[in-house]
Amino acid sequence: MIRLAANLSMLFTEHDFLERFAAAADAGFSGVEYLFPYAYSPDTLRSALEASGLQQVLFNLPPGDWEAGERGVASLPGREAEFRDSVTEALRYAVALDCPRVHAMAGLIPEGADESTRQAHHATYVANLRFAAREAAKLGREVLIEPINTRDMPRYFLSHQDQAMAVLQEVGEPNLRLQFDLYHCQIMEGDLVRHLECQFEHIGHIQIAGVPERHEPDVGEVHYPAVFERLKELGYVDWVGCEYRPAGNTRAGLAWGRPFGLRPE
Numbered sequence: 001m002i003r004l005a006a007n008l009s010m011l012f013t014e015h016d017f018l019e020r021f022a023a024a025a026d027a028g029f030s031g032v033e034y035l036f037p038y039a040y041s042p043d044t045l046r047s048a049l050e051a052s053g054l055q056q057v058l059f060n061l062p063p064g065d066w067e068a069g070e071r072g073v074a075s076l077p078g079r080e081a082e083f084r085d086s087v088t089e090a091l092r093y094a095v096a097l098d099c100p101r102v103h104a105m106a107g108l109i110p111e112g113a114d115e116s117t118r119q120a121h122h123a124t125y126v127a128n129l130r131f132a133a134r135e136a137a138k139l140g141r142e143v144l145i146e147p148i149n150t151r152d153m154p155r156y157f158l159s160h161q162d163q164a165m166a167v168l169q170e171v172g173e174p175n176l177r178l179q180f181d182l183y184h185c186q187i188m189e190g191d192l193v194r195h196l197e198c199q200f201e202h203i204g205h206i207q208i209a210g211v212p213e214r215h216e217p218d219v220g221e222v223h224y225p226a227v228f229e230r231l232k233e234l235g236y237v238d239w240v241g242c243e244y245r246p247a248g249n250t251r252a253g254l255a256w257g258r259p260f261g262l263r264p265e
């Protein structure tokens with residue numbers, strides 16, 4: 001069955017981070033994801049997971065200098081050593097938190113990049129992802145890549161589904177899989193159900209949000225009941241990450257998730 005994970009980087013932000021685990025469990029979520037665990041020790045996070053009875057389902061590799069605007073280093077020529085270190089650190093946390101998969105953010109392409117620059121980013125990306133997947137495979141983990149819309153993240157290197165599928169094929173490692181964020185796909189391409197059908201065997205994780213405001217899934221232009229129905233027909237039995245900014249009261253905004261076990265007040 002489809003299980004919902006609360007994205008603690010966006011949900012329950014009225015609480016300090018470590019209190020969000022209990023809030024998510026109280027609301028009926030059975031897993032959590034968030035951007036980065038690195039501000040806390042693995043032991044601290046494992047205690048929060050155990051106390052709340054939640055599973056850790058995803059987090060990101062260290063992204064470079066996030067505050068300075070960097071959004072990952074996986075495709076950045078010259079940052080290969082940093083990327084390899086980020087893989088080691090992320091896998092250390094993944095093992096400690098029993099987290100099955102980690103997301104390698106691609107990074108930004110320079111303003112006005114020419115074709116040779118794009119090719120250099122692509123070659124770096126493929127080589128880095130192959131390394132990451134092989135290291136992760138030694139520990140029974142998956143590495144994910146996610147096309148991200150360029151309205152929210154201008155110049156993000158991976159922005160379309162066909163680009164992601166070409167990278168997955170070129171890297172050729174079975175544990176390198178797709179993080180399919182329906183919010184991003186709707187903004188960039190639409191045609192959600194057909195993309196789900198065509199790419200289904202490569203999907204390692206799904207994320208949802210309303211479009212265009214990135215609020216609750218039932219706020220906006222995407223009719224998620226139809227998407228979930230198709231996912232069930234396709235046999236999707238993994239996690240769906242709820243990566244959205246609540247429009248109002250977090251708990252009241254959970255009514256959409258009642259069919260999946262969420263407990264709105």
Ligand SMILES: O=C(O)C(=O)CO
Nearest residue numbers: 035060103146148181
């Ligand atoms: O920005 C997003 O949608 C992400 O999932 C980053 O990991």
